[in-house]
Amino acid sequence: MDFRHGQRDEPEINLIPFIDVLLVILIFLMLTTTFSQATALQVALPHAEAEAPPRRPAEIVVAVAADGRVAVETQVLEQRGVAALAQALRAAAQGRPDALLVIQADAAATHQSVIDVLDAARQAGLVQITFATQRSGGTP
Template identity: 35%
Template sequence: MKFPRKPREQVDINLAPLIDVVFILLLFFVVTTTFTRETRLKVDLPEAVSGEAQQAAEPQTLEVLIGVDGSYSVNNQPLAVNDLKHLMDKLVEASGGNQDYPVTISADGKAPHQAVVTAMDAASKLGFSRLRISTVEAEEN
């Protein structure tokens, strides 16, 4: 005897609630994520065998970072335009017009020589007399 088979019910998975949950999670992660942009220049300092280590940090110093592409940053704030006028304006702003602050130039070892000379020229034109050039101590072979 042959029994009639029951027709199989179509099994449907409703994806609408799943999509809603995914979109809510996506929105949550977008809103709670912080996007930080690194504004510091990566500088590989040149090596030097002679020289003396910097003494205890002074209360206020001006640090001019020069990147490998010749871009400037004064006290970890990059310049929008990398030329002498904007560098001088940023140094005056950072020092508040006080020319007694020491200026430390930290240039990448592969930075263009002209960029270093421009930074020294800007400090000189503004009357800064305490100028330092940062290096790292050479490794002994």
């Protein structure tokens, strides 16, 4: 009988199956993640039954909050008033003569706030205007 106390093999951890599992999880998360349009203001859009039109590449999004604050694209305007808004819209439409103005007004926003945006759009020379809504089922 040979009872040798020779070298023992050290146990080693194989990392390749671990990396494979992590890659599968990463691919799953990438495929199931939804991307939403980020705006500077949180607005609760009014409800409508119409289908949403396809997104056009030359859009200028204006968000109007319930308290009257306005954001052009992702920048909240510090100054209130039609003149400041018209200037911001002119800057956003620079180089995009056929830009579509999308007004995302909160359902609780005042009528005057929306009219101010429309007046500023007229002053900025934007003629294609639409309003953003959400479906009545509650999904945007």
